[in-house]
Amino acid sequence: MKILAANHTKTALYGIRQSHWRSLLTMLGVIIGISSVVTIVSLGEGIKHQIVGQIDNLGNNLITVRPGSIQTNTTTGALSFLNIFAGLNDSTLLNIQDVKTIQQTPGVRLAVPMSIISGPIQSSGQLFDTIPVIGSTADIPAVLNQTLQYGSFYSTNDSITDSAVLGQNVANELYPGDSALGHSFTFHGESFVVRGVLNQFDIAPLSVDADFNNVIFIPYSTAQQLDPNNAPLYEILVKPSSSSSTNSVVSKIKSNLLLAHHGEQNFSVFTQTDELTAANHILDLLTELISGIAAISLLVGGIGIMNVMLVAVTERTQEIGIRKALGATSRQIINQFLTEAVVISTYGGILGIIVSVLINLGLRIVTNLQPALSWQVMLLATAVSVIVGLVFGIMPAVKAARKDPIDTLRYQ
């Protein structure tokens, strides 16, 4: 059998070369199916790596407190992730009093308020609408494990209230080709002087944290004066004094805040690990969805292969007759056509992997996504394409083997 397999493979490859357009179109379903599965899986893996990297950068002991209730203890984690977004729109926001409550909790080293003030920024005659301005305290670089590229951060006991620190992308946008230091911009009628620029943050896609590369930090006290609503907080970032005590600190913060909120659970406390779990859930959901579509594509591709193989069996009726006259058994004919179907589908699978490698490359170049392609995924994709060939090739192969030698020889 294995002696013939080499022969059959050679014949199949010859056939593909002979009618390359037909073969390519036949393979298209398999190519699309395999490439989409491989791409989405490697994308998911890449995003997971990036989130882990981000957690490592921000420190895995970073605790986030948000307004709104999140059921982090439910078994359906995917829902809890959706609640994180729901929390952002909650009307009962946190305030500076909550920051104080958290700061007084034992085990907490730092707690910083985060408040987004909306409004356009005017700099050297230009208006910028989309840059978020965050009012926060001087502890923010320590909480986010970040240092300044140049300049200095405003300090808590600063007498100058109108100083600002820029994220790197904002600095490049506002003052391209120039050091941002010492430049000024107008926000809510107030003139701010740039005191420093932060280093680049590694922000993972699908992260619920804001992209701090694109924000301007101003002192929280100034933000309170600018905002008529007294600058409500969209989140409070907390750093415990030791990373091993993160979980106990989380539960202490919860109980203290619950007390301060008169027993009303209108806030949520979560760690970076919770965020990773939530991201994993959404990625799994996405992978399942794309896999479903890919399965349909593979089914269609398989039917395409079956169709082309049926045509090939009819086209090559005479060849089947000759082979039978020379002593080929039914099994040998089945093997021949099955090998051809498998060669076509495997060829398609390999092309699909190549396409997904190209897509991955493109994504790495164009976006900040970093898909990770593993050999296990490629092996699995190849195996799946072989199975597609076997499943959809068997019917035409049996049809070929069942042909009557006398009819096949007479066929022109």
Added chain:
Amino acid sequence: MAIIELHDVSKLYGFGDATTLALDEINLSVEEGEFIAVMGPSGSGKSTLMNIIGLLDRPTYGSYSLSNRSVAKLRPNRQARIRRDKIGFVFQSFNLLPNLSVIENVALPMAYKGMSSVRRLKLASAMLGRIGLEDRQYFMPRQLSGGQTQSVAIARALINNPSIIIADEPTGNLDSDSSLLIMELLSEIHAMGTTILLVTHNSGLTRFATRVVFMSDGAIVHEELTNVGEIAPTFRRNSYGLTVKTVEDDLAGVSALMKVIPDITPAKPNKNKKSNRWNKKKQPGRRRK
């Protein structure tokens, strides 16, 4: 010992009103080492007979033994193995596989035997050497002349050392020089002891045969032994001008399977007889009404 033994073999195609009688109770016994030329007009059942002997087709009635073993009722795969090991086919249209090279075509029957690639290519090369085509081994079939192509087909038929070669009009598509080449090749093979069954329209080719069988309307109407090198003397009389039926037969409503009685008297130019012969195939259905 007879290598091929056919007893009352009939073959019917179709069913109901469309039934066609292709072979009508053929009895034929072929000894080992014979070179039989089968002659007869188109549609006389020569090819059907060859297909049945070559195990490509099954008789509707009758028994067929190959080397004293009844084979007609064997399973298809068993028949395939007998075709592979004992029978070599040579076709009028050559039937080489166009996408395989000459040497791969010759080696193909050995592949079905499970022989390793190196070994079968070596044997195929030796076989091509025997027929004088060693310098064409890696040509594709389309690059060969008709005579060369048919020689390759004969090499392929011989590669598994079959005891029987069935050649169905092997020279039908060839010019006379190539035909001669092919016939000399076949006669060499015959000289080495292989049994050969040759279907031909060309009476000249009977000079290579040891026995000539004439068929008409699905029956063997005449057979005679000939010496190698001699054209069958009764050829003219038996092949084309033969009267097999008269109007009286039709009127009497003879059954479809009734044995055709050969009339070996020389043919007379008679309008009825010609039309009878062409109409023969439709008769079984017509009579049923």
